[in-house]
Amino acid sequence: xxxxxxxxxxxxxxxxxxVQATQESPGGLLTVVPSREGSPSATHEGRWVHSAYDPRExxxxxxxxxxxxxxxGELGVVLGVGLLYHVEALVALKPQGAMLVVVVPNVAEFxxxxxxxxxxxxxxxxxxxxxxxxxxxxxxxxxxxxxxFMTYGPGARLHVQAHRDxxxxxxxxxxxxxxxRLHVAVVGPIYGGSLPIAGHAVAALEALGHRVSWMDQSPNxxxxxxxxxxxxxxxxxxxxxxxxxxxxxxxxxxxxEDPPDFILALAQAPMNLAVLxxxxxxxxxxxxxxxxxxxxxxxxxxxxxxxxxxxxxQQASCIEALKRAGARQVNYLPMAADPALHRPLILSVAxxxxxxxxxxxxxxxxxxxxxxxxxxxxxxxxxxxxxxxWEGASSLTSVLQQGGARIDAETCIKxxxxxxxxxxxxxxxxxxxxxxxxFVNPRTFELAACGAFQLVDERSLLPxxxxxxxxxxxxxxxxxxxxxxxxxxxxxxxREIAEAARRRVLAQHTYEHRMKELLATIGMxxxxxxxxxxxxxxxxxxxxxxxxxxxxxxxxLSRFPPDQRVELKDMAAQIKLKGAxxxxxxxxxxxxxxxxxxxxxxxxx
Amino acid sequence: MPRALVIQLxxxxxxxxxxxxxxxxxxxxxxxxxxxxxxxxxxxxxxLLPSIDRxxxxxxxxxxxxxxxxxxxxxxxxxxxxxxxxxxLAPDQYxxxxxxxxxxxxxxxxxxxxxxxxxxxxxxxxxETLTPWAAYVRDVAQRRLGQxxxxxxxxxxxxxxxxxxxxxxxxxxxxxxPDDLEPIGxxxxxxxxxxxxxxxxxxxxxxxxxxxxxxxxLTSMPQGRIVLVGTERERAAEIQAPLPSSALGRIWxxxxxTSLSQLAVILARCDRVVGSDTGPLHFAAALGRxxxxxxxxxxxxxxxxxxxxNHVVWQAEDMGGETWPVDxxxxxxxxxxxxxxxxxxxxxxxxxxxxxxxxxxxxSALPPREREGLWxxxxxxxx
Numbered sequence: 001x002x003x004x005x006x007x008x009x010x011x012x013x014x015x016x017x018x019v020q021a022t023q024e025s026p027g028g029l030l031t032v033v034p035s036r037e038g039s040p041s042a043t044h045e046g047r048w049v050h051s052a053y054d055p056r057e058x059x060x061x062x063x064x065x066x067x068x069x070x071x072x073g074e075l076g077v078v079l080g081v082g083l084l085y086h087v088e089a090l091v092a093l094k095p096q097g098a099m100l101v102v103v104v105p106n107v108a109e110f111x112x113x114x115x116x117x118x119x120x121x122x123x124x125x126x127x128x129x130x131x132x133x134x135x136x137x138x139x140x141x142x143x144x145x146x147x148x149f150m151t152y153g154p155g156a157r158l159h160v161q162a163h164r165d166x167x168x169x170x171x172x173x174x175x176x177x178x179x180x181r182l183h184v185a186v187v188g189p190i191y192g193g194s195l196p197i198a199g200h201a202v203a204a205l206e207a208l209g210h211r212v213s214w215m216d217q218s219p220n221x222x223x224x225x226x227x228x229x230x231x232x233x234x235x236x237x238x239x240x241x242x243x244x245x246x247x248x249x250x251x252x253x254x255x256x257e258d259p260p261d262f263i264l265a266l267a268q269a270p271m272n273l274a275v276l277x278x279x280x281x282x283x284x285x286x287x288x289x290x291x292x293x294x295x296x297x298x299x300x301x302x303x304x305x306x307x308x309x310x311x312x313x314q315q316a317s318c319i320e321a322l323k324r325a326g327a328r329q330v331n332y333l334p335m336a337a338d339p340a341l342h343r344p345l346i347l348s349v350a351x352x353x354x355x356x357x358x359x360x361x362x363x364x365x366x367x368x369x370x371x372x373x374x375x376x377x378x379x380x381x382x383x384x385x386x387x388x389x390w391e392g393a394s395s396l397t398s399v400l401q402q403g404g405a406r407i408d409a410e411t412c413i414k415x416x417x418x419x420x421x422x423x424x425x426x427x428x429x430x431x432x433x434x435x436x437x438x439f440v441n442p443r444t445f446e447l448a449a450c451g452a453f454q455l456v457d458e459r460s461l462l463p464x465x466x467x468x469x470x471x472x473x474x475x476x477x478x479x480x481x482x483x484x485x486x487x488x489x490x491x492x493x494x495r496e497i498a499e500a501a502r503r504r505v506l507a508q509h510t511y512e513h514r515m516k517e518l519l520a521t522i523g524m525x526x527x528x529x530x531x532x533x534x535x536x537x538x539x540x541x542x543x544x545x546x547x548x549x550x551x552x553x554x555x556x557l558s559r560f561p562p563d564q565r566v567e568l569k570d571m572a573a574q575i576k577l578k579g580a581x582x583x584x585x586x587x588x589x590x591x592x593x594x595x596x597x598x599x600x601x602x603x604x605x
Numbered sequence: 606m607p608r609a610l611v612i613q614l615x616x617x618x619x620x621x622x623x624x625x626x627x628x629x630x631x632x633x634x635x636x637x638x639x640x641x642x643x644x645x646x647x648x649x650x651x652x653l654l655p656s657i658d659r660x661x662x663x664x665x666x667x668x669x670x671x672x673x674x675x676x677x678x679x680x681x682x683x684x685x686x687x688x689x690x691x692x693x694l695a696p697d698q699y700x701x702x703x704x705x706x707x708x709x710x711x712x713x714x715x716x717x718x719x720x721x722x723x724x725x726x727x728x729x730x731x732x733e734t735l736t737p738w739a740a741y742v743r744d745v746a747q748r749r750l751g752q753x754x755x756x757x758x759x760x761x762x763x764x765x766x767x768x769x770x771x772x773x774x775x776x777x778x779x780x781x782x783p784d785d786l787e788p789i790g791x792x793x794x795x796x797x798x799x800x801x802x803x804x805x806x807x808x809x810x811x812x813x814x815x816x817x818x819x820x821x822x823l824t825s826m827p828q829g830r831i832v833l834v835g836t837e838r839e840r841a842a843e844i845q846a847p848l849p850s851s852a853l854g855r856i857w858x859x860x861x862x863t864s865l866s867q868l869a870v871i872l873a874r875c876d877r878v879v880g881s882d883t884g885p886l887h888f889a890a891a892l893g894r895x896x897x898x899x900x901x902x903x904x905x906x907x908x909x910x911x912x913x914x915n916h917v918v919w920q921a922e923d924m925g926g927e928t929w930p931v932d933x934x935x936x937x938x939x940x941x942x943x944x945x946x947x948x949x950x951x952x953x954x955x956x957x958x959x960x961x962x963x964x965x966x967x968x969s970a971l972p973p974r975e976r977e978g979l980w981x982x983x984x985x986x987x988x
Contacts, residue, residue: 543679546681578731580727583729584716592710594683596672596710597669600669
C-alpha cells in the first residue's frame with residue numbers, strides 16, 4: 001500500500017467524503033523538493049512552504065511557540081496545511097486531552113501532503129475540517145470550547161482569501177450569539193469628526209448590554225484651543241502636545257480606578273505611545289477604531305505598535321501599511337449609522353421650507369467640493385449648501401446656508417429628510433473626484449438610515465456595503481447634472497432606492513453591528529479573555545454548570561442571576577455580605593485571599 | 606503536640622518587633638510547637654527567631670500573579686491551584702494562629718491555616734470590630750499619638766500575653782561573608798555600621814548629611830571604621846565620592862552585596878549601628894547591638910524605637926530648619942553625652958515589666974505612667 005492509501009485508510013471511516021475528494025483530486029498544488037537534510041520540503045509558486053534546510057526543526061519551533069498561548073480547554077485550530085510537519089510537531093507536543101482541528105481549504109494540497117509523508121502515527125489524533133468557509137465556520141461555531149487559532153504562515157499564505165472568509169463568517173456567527181457583559185472603556189478625541197462616532201460607539205455598546213466607561217475628552221477642548229492661541233507655531237505644538245500627554249495620563253488614572261476588560265480608542269484619542277506601552281505591560285487590551293483616511297492623517301505610523309488591535313475603514317493597502325508600521329492585528333471595520341439618531345422625520349411645513357431644496361449638500365469646504373459643487377448648480381433646481389469652512393468660495397455664496405456656520409446633527413438630519421436629491425461627495429485634497437476612492441464615509445450610512453435619497457461618488461468598498469439598487473453612484477463629475485435631473489423627476493424610484501438603502505443599514509450597518517463585529521474579532525483572538533466573556537462563559541449560570549466547580553462555589557454562584565457576569569471581585573463581595581460572625585468555607589476564604597491581591601494588581605498611576 | 610502559627614506578613618521591622626510576643630507565647634505555652642508565616646524574602650530572618658520551629662515562606666508575588674489570572678476569569682482551577690499551594694505550605698491545619706497584622710489577607714491566611722485564630726478582629730474572618738489592642742495599634746499608626754506602649758509590646762497584648770520584661774536577642778547566623786568583607790569588625794575601633802538608605806524615600810537622609818557624619822567621625826576617631834550597609838549602591842557611592850584621602854581604607858561599602866543573613870553577621874560585628882531605616886535598626890537591636898536612630902517623617906520613637914537597652918534615638922520635632930544631629934551623633938559615639946539640636950529631641954531606651962520605653966536622654970529613666978494605665982485599660986485581666 002502506498003503512502004497516500006495508507007494515510008487515507010486511517011481517515012476513511014470518520015471522513016469518507018474527505019477521503020473520496022482527496023482521491024479524486026489531481027493534487028499537485030505543491031512542488032515537493034528535498035530539503036538539505038534529506039526530508040521532503042515543498043514550494044508553491046517558487047516560495048518555500050517549509051524550511052529548505054530542516055522542515056522538522058522549523059515545525060518544532062513553530063509548535064513550541066503555539067504552546068505558549070494555547071490554554072487548557074481551548075480547541076486548537078490550525079490554519080495552513082503544506083506537508084503538515086507543523087501539525088505533526090504540534091500533536092507530539094500538545095498536552096494530553098487537548099483537541100486539535102486542521103482546516104483544509106484545498107484537497108489538492110492535502111493530497112500532496114498525504115502522498116508525500118507517512119502520517120499513520122498521528123493522523124487520527126487530529127480532526128480534519130474540510131468544505132466551504134461557511135460550512136467550516138458553522139462547524140467550528142458549534143464547538144463549546146473556546147477556539148485558539150494557530151496560523152502556520154508559510155502554509156496559510158496559499159489560502160489567504162479562504163481563511164479571511166472563514167474568519168468573517170465565524171465572526172458573524174459569534175457576533176450574533178454574544179451574550180456576555182463586558183466592561184469597555186471608550187476614549188474619544190478632544191474634538192473632530194471622530195467625536196460623534198465615539199458617542200455612537202458608546203451608545204451601541206450600551207445598547208448591547210455592555211458596561212461602558214465613556215472617557216469623553218471634549219470638555220478639554222477650550223483648554224486645547226487656548227494653547228492654539230500662541231503665535232509661535234513651535235510653542236503652540238509643544239503646549240498642545242504636552243496637554244495631550246496630560247490627558248493621556250488622565251485616561252490612565254481613570255482606568256486604574258475602574259479597570260475595564262478592554263479599551264476602545266477612537267481616532268485622535270489622546271493616548272500616546274508611552275501610555276499604550278504602559279497599559280500593555282499591565283495586561284490591558286487596547287483597540288483603536290481609526291475612522292480616518294490613513295493617507296491624509298498619518299499619526300498612525302507612530303502609534304501602530306501601541307495598540308493590540310486596529311480597526312480601519314480601508315482595506316488592503318491600509319492594512320498592509322499599518323502592519324509594516326508594527327501593528328499586530330488590523331481588521332477592516334467600515335463606518336455605520338445610528339438609527340436612533342439617523343432616522344426618517346416628518347417635517348413641518350416651516351421646517352420643510354427652511355431645510356428643503358431640490359438638491360442639498362452638507363459638509364465642510366474641502367478643495368474638491370469647492371471645485372465640483374459650482375458645476376452642479378443649475379437654474380433647473382434649487383440648491384442649498386450647508387456646513388462650514390466655505391470661506392472664499394464665492395461661486396457658492398448664493399447657496400450657502402446660515403452663513404457657513406457648523407450645523408449640528410439634528411439639523412443635518414432635517415436637511416437629509418427635506419431634500420429629494422442629497423449629494424454625497426467624499427472629500428479629497430485634489431480638485432476632482434477622489435482618485436483613491438476606497439473607504440465609504442459616515443454620511444453614506446447616515447443618509448441611508450434617514451431613508452433619504454443620495455447620489456454618491458463611487459468607492460471601491462461601496463459595492464460590498466450597498467447593492468446597485470440601494471444606492472445611485474457616479475464615477476464622473478459630468479454625470480451628476482443628468483443624474484440630478486433624472487432622479488428629481490422620479491419620485492417613486494427615489495423612494496424605492498432610499499427605502500432599500502435604509503433596510504440595508506438597519507440589517508447590517510448600524511453601530512451596534514460594528515461593535516458586535518469588533519468584539520467578535522477581539523474575542524476570536526482572545527478566546528480565554530474577551531471571547532469567554534462575550535460568549536457568556538463568565539456568567540453565573542455558565543460558571544455554576546462547569547463540572548469542575550466545587551459545590552461551595554456553585555452555591556455561591558447560585559446567588560447571582562444566571563445571566564450576570566461574575567468576576568473574582570463580585571464573588572468576594574458576595575462572600576463579604578455574609579457579615580461578621582459567620583464561618584466561611586475553605587473555597588470562600590481562598591476567593592477572599594485572591595481578591596485581596598487583585599485589589600493591588602493594577603498599580604497603574 | 607499542639608501546633609501554633611504566628612502570622613507576620615509585614616516588613617522586616619515588624620517581623621523583628623514580633624520577637625517579644627513569640628518569646629512570651631512560647632513561655633506561656635511551652636508544650637506548643639510554634640511556627641512562623643512570614644514573607645518569603647524575610648524567611649532567613651524568621652529562621653533566626655528563637656522559639657520558632659518551622660518558617661513558612663509566603664510568596665506574595667506568586668499570589669499576585671494568581672490573582673491576576675483569576676481576575677481574568679475565576680475558574681475552579683485557580684482555587685485548586687491556590688489550595689494546593691497552601692497544602693504544600695502547611696499540609697496539616699494548625700491548632701491556633703496568632704495574626705499580628707491588620708491586613709485582611711493575614712487574617713484570611715489565619716483562618717485557612719488554623720482551626721482557631723487570635724487576631725486583630727473579633728467575630729471571624731469577616732469581622733470588622735477591632736480588639737482593644739488592635740484599635741490601639743491602629744490609632745497609633747493613623748493618629749501618631751504618643752501613647753507610650755511600644756508596638757512590640759502591643760503585639761503581646763494582641764496575643765493575650767504580657768511583655769517579657771527583658772530583652773531577647775538573636776544569635777547571628779553562621780554564614781560566610783565575601784572574602785573582601787571578612788575583615789569587618791577586626792583591626793579597628795570602633796566599627797560603625799551606617800544604613801545609607803531607607804524603605805521609603807521620605808526617610809532618606811541626604812547623602813551630603815551622611816558624608817558630613819562620616820567625615821566628622823573619621824576625623825575625630827582615627828581608629829574608627831565605617832561599614833555602609835543597605836541596598837542603595839548609588840547613595841553609598843554618592844556618600845563616598847568626595848571624601849578626603851584620610852578616609853581611604855576605613856570605609857567598607859557592602860551595599861547591594863549582602864543577603865539578610867550576611868547583613869546580620871556584619872551588624873553583629875559592629876560596635877554601633879546608625880541610620881534612619883527602622884528595619885535594619887530593629888535588626889541590629891535584635892542582634893544586641895546599640896543603635897543610634899534618626900527618627901523623622903512617620904517614625905515615632907515611643908512606639909517603634911529599637912527594642913532594648915542603651916539605644917539612642919533623635920526624634921525630629923520640627924524639621925523646618927533642615928538641621929541634622931550630625932555632631933551630636935559623633936559625640937554620642939565618642940560617649941560624650943547626648944544633646945539635641947534645634948528641632949530634635951533625644952531619647953534613650955529602657956525595658957521593664959511593661960515592656961520597652963524611652964526617656965529623655967540625660968534624665969533619670971522614669972518609666973512613663975501612661976503605659977501601665979493602658980495595659981490596665983486594654984487588658985484588665987493581664988494587669
